[in-house]
Amino acid sequence: MSVFQALSMAGGLQAAAKPQESRILRRSADRGARVEVAVDLRKMLDGRIQDMPMQPEDILFVPDNVPKKAALRAIEASVQTLTGVIIWRR
Secondary structure (H helix, E strand, O other): OEHHHHHHHOOOOOOOEOHHHEEEEEEOOOOOOEEEEEEOHHHHHHOOOOOOEOOOOOEEEOOEOHHHHHHHHHHHHHHHHHHHHHHHHO
16 A cells, blocks of 8 residues: 555545645564654655555554644634624524
C-alpha cells in the first residue's frame, strides 16, 4: 500500500489538516522503538515528490492545524447563532 492509497482509504484530508507535517509511524526492524518517517503530503499531492510505499503495520499520521480548526469552529458557531436569531425574530 502507498501513502496515496492509505489517504484515499481514510477519505482524504480533513479541512483542518496540516499535511506538510505528516508522518509514517513504524516499528524498527528489531520490533522495539518506533521510527517516524517525515512525509510532506502537500508536496506529494502537488506532484513535487513521488508517492511513498508503506510497510505492513505502518500508520499514516496527519496532525491537525489547531488555529485553523479553532477558526472553523468559530465560524460554525457564528452561523448557528445567526441562524437561531433569524428564526427567533420571525
